[in-house]
Amino acid sequence: KEGAVEFFIPELPDLISKDMEVFYNPFMAINRDFTVLILKAYSKLKAKKLFVADPMSASGVRVLRLLKETNAVEKAFLNDIKKEAIELAQKNLEGHQNVEYFNKDANVFLLENKGFDYIDIDPYGSPVPFLESAIKSLKTGGLIGITATDTASLSGSYPFKAFRRYGSKPLDSEFYHESALRILIKSVIEASFRLDSVLKPVFGFSYRHFLRAFFVKLKGVSKAVDISTKIGYIGYCHSCKFRESYTCILDLPKFCPLCGDFFDYGGPLYIGSIYDNELLNIMKDEDFAHFHKDTVKVFTNILKESSIKSPWFYKANIFGKGIMPKLKQILKDLNAKPTHFSPEGFKTDLDFKYVKEYFEKWA
Amino acid sequence: KEGAVEFFIPELPDLISKDMEVFYNPFMAINRDFTVLILKAYSKLKAKKLFVADPMSASGVRVLRLLKETNAVEKAFLNDIKKEAIELAQKNLEGHQNVEYFNKDANVFLLENKGFDYIDIDPYGSPVPFLESAIKSLKTGGLIGITATDTASLSGSYPFKAFRRYGSKPLDSEFYHESALRILIKSVIEASFRLDSVLKPVFGFSYRHFLRAFFVKLKGVSKAVDISTKIGYIGYCHSCKFRESYTCILDLPKFCPLCGDFFDYGGPLYIGSIYDNELLNIMKDEDFAHFHKDTVKVFTNILKESSIKSPWFYKANIFGKGIMPKLKQILKDLNAKPTHFSPEGFKTDLDFKYVKEYFEKWA
Known part of the structure; x- marks a missing residue:
């Protein structure tokens, strides 16, 4: 049971790992709560029902919840590379007509079925190998939700891994959750830039071991200039804790402007606003009754900090x-x-x- | 007629453009000469015949030349998104048994058929939208050849476009061909890093309106550290022409160390060696008789400058x-x-x- 739905899952092992026959992680209920919440709001904002893709659908619980808990879905497209997963999803979604099933590599599924209004990228580990296909597959004006569970590298525990995968130097500080999320956001924006598209962040959060960010695909590339000015660096002094954002790395001082000690930095990362106020305003009026208590807590704090x-x-x-x-x-x-x-x-x-x-x- | 082969092509229009029914650009004979040359050498180096993929094969002339002019091909896989192109390729390659044809999106073709020894990425414009699929599709130890024809942005005419697509600041200088090639090489290496792979450059050149670089896919990610130290910046003084490579942008002086004028820069870009000597040594002993005279000229100069x-x-x-x-x-x-x-x-x-x-x- 999760949210407002009941469904079949494989027996939970002692250790949640990607070796499970069909992957299900109960801690991810919060992740899916936010998908439900933002899709409800986004569908209202756009005043239409959405074509939704779940390229790594596993048990199908995410789509099941969207179908039962929202009126946002015009049609859902589930894909999983594992045959057993798709069979389980079909069982869980029995009776729902507006659903199509695919059993392909996630990237192939995305490239062969373009024009989605919403795509959910929720892989085990890094989302990087799926970003480009998802961006190509997303409709202009569409929404995309991206989860990363390789938080350790993004937070600074494996700096070279972060550099390889995300092209950024992570920063180990008291706000490492935030710098990790902002590196993830930057790397999604960069992926869109590479493909002559522009993704703009509209929502994001960090919870336990995962990061989640949502983006809207803008029309054309003219907004790229504006958004690129929001990609910069965080300078940080480990001694006096002075921190400051810099748009250009060449402006980064070598020594702390306050205490003169060594000045560390992280980036490039996104230094602009993560939240879209219009979307937040619709989200806050939704019904939170079926959500996990942590979902409510996270959202309440986001509402406050977004000011x-x-x-x-x-x-x-x-x-x-x-x-x-x-x-x-x-x-x-x-x-x-x-x-x-x-x-x-x-x-x-x-x-x-x-x-x-x-x-x-x-x- | 091109190299040692004769083949059908669509009637050439006054203007070579991607709107041609089946794309063929006679200036690209030099591009294909180098594919023939390097595949001959690479097959000898590996002491085996190769599984070769041409995901945007158009008339099929590249594979036809590989089959007729080399003994390097075990089997060739041609793909083109245009049905007419694949039909023309089949006509041109009639009688050859070790060929398979596909009519898919280039990225889908690459993701659905993995494990190639050689992949040729030769799109109209930027290769960026094909890099990740090609890297995923390439066998460890395999060779990949990448062409870019969006030279104007890489050379500095459209700096923001270069920043978007390649993540680098181009530099307008007398050696802009070289900095453009080195930005392309960097962006291919970065794409491999993102996907937990490592591509190492082994050959590359600039000719007329296009850039071409070849890479080998190394085993594991341990070599990533070494190669990442070869990604840096070129500092350049437009007044006195002083130029110097820097590994870290933070070491880049704001003013020319020689004359004190404003110090410009380009990058990040690849500052290491572009050529693999072992491969060059085999290439130089191949038969150049069927090649375009410019191919011979380019290669002769590369042999010299590589020292x-x-x-x-x-x-x-x-x-x-x-x-x-x-x-x-x-x-x-x-x-x-x-x-x-x-x-x-x-x-x-x-x-x-x-x-x-x-x-x-x-x-």
């Missing part, structure tokens, strides 16, 4: 080991908002120096 | 408008070699300052 323009959230404990004020107090004192990235985290548009001085009174 | 380690060739006229010494004299005086990139160009491992002073006597 802050500056990326790179803070945690009080980076400024010292003293007894720091409670988060509630911090939010008030620093015009700050909580962030879904971390329970102790907060975001503010105030100057770094001001934030630092505030905490130095306590540290 | 010079430093990238970025020179032209005498960049140092002044005086009567400069003849190329023959320059080659002698500067331990230089001619380059296929330009008839007046030369390459040397000597220090830039020495080269500049040499010409200042004449300017």
Whole structure:
């Protein structure tokens, strides 16, 4: 059982791994909650029902939930490279007429069936091998949701792997969840640029071991200039925690402008806004009753933090080991908002120096 | 007629364009000469016959030449998205048994038929939309040849287009052919990195309106570190013509280290050696009788310039408008070699300052 649906899944082993005959990860219920939520909103925004593709559909639970919990689907296209998975999906989706099944390589499926309004890329590991086919397959104006579970490399544990797969230097800092998500977003935008398309981020989050970002495919390439100015670098001082975004790497100081220590950096990564306000406004009015409690928590925090323009959230404990004020107090004192990235985290548009001085009174 | 073969082609229009029913460009004979030459050598190097894929085969002339002019082909796989093209190819290749025909999207063909020893990517325009499928489709140890005809953007005429498609800033200089080729090579290497593979360049050239580079797919990803150190930047002074390669963009000076003027740059791009000596040595002993005279000329110059380690060739006229010494004299005086990139160009491992002073006597 998940969301508002009941369905067959293979018996869960002790260890969730890609060697499962048909893959199912119960922690991913939150991932699918957000697909349901955003598709409901997106369908309303576009005032139409959608052609939806799930190229790695496994048990079919995602499409089943979209069909049962939303009115957003005109027709769903399920694909899985495993025959057993597609058979299970057919069983789970029995009785639904507006569904087509494919048993192909995910990229081949996407390239042979173009023009989707929504594509969900949710592979085991990195989404990189599927990005280009998905972008080619997505309709102009269409929405795409991309999951990455190779969070360790994106967060800085395997920097060279991140460099290879995502073309960026990750940064190990207290806000590594955010820099990881912003590297993922950058690499999706870059993939669209390569193919003479432009994807614009409209929603995204980090939850446990995975990252998720949604994009809309814009018309033409004229918006590429604008979006490329939102690809930059985060400069970071491991000593005094000063952080600043830079559009051009050549403007990155070698030493911390504040304390003069070595100045580290991460990037290239996306430094613009991750959220589309129009979409957020429709999403917030949807019915959250069937969703996991963490889905509600994540979304509530996203609503709050989306009003802050500056990326790179803070945690009080980076400024010292003293007894720091409670988060509630911090939010008030620093015009700050909580962030879904971390329970102790907060975001503010105030100057770094001001934030630092505030905490130095306590540290 | 081309190379050692005769074949049917559609009537040539006044303007060669992708709107031709079946595409054929007579200037590309040189491109195909090099496919013949390198496949002969590569087959000898590997001591085996090859499974060869031509995903955009058009009239089939490339495979026809490989079958008639080499003993390198075990089996050839032709694909074209146009039915008329495949029909023409079948006519041209009549009587050859070891050939299979496909009529699919090039990427789908590559993804559905994996394990080739050689893949030829020769699209109209940019090869970028085909790179990932080709890399996935190529056998470990296999060879891939990639043509780009969107030379204008790679050379600096459309810098933002180059940035979008190839992720690099092009540089407008006297050696723009070389920086364009090195941006193309970088973007192919990056595509392989994204897919947990490693492609290593083994041959490449620029001729008229197109660029061509060949790569071997290495085993595993361990060589990625080594090759990533060969991806860097070219710093360039438009005033005094000083040029230097940098591995890290953060080492790039803002002002010319020599004359203090504004220091421009291009990249990221490949700054390592483009040529594999073992392969060159086999290639040079092949029979050149059927090749176009320009093929011989290009290859002869490549043989010479491959002994010079430093990238970025020179032209005498960049140092002044005086009567400069003849190329023959320059080659002698500067331990230089001619380059296929330009008839007046030369390459040397000597220090830039020495080269500049040499010409200042004449300017």
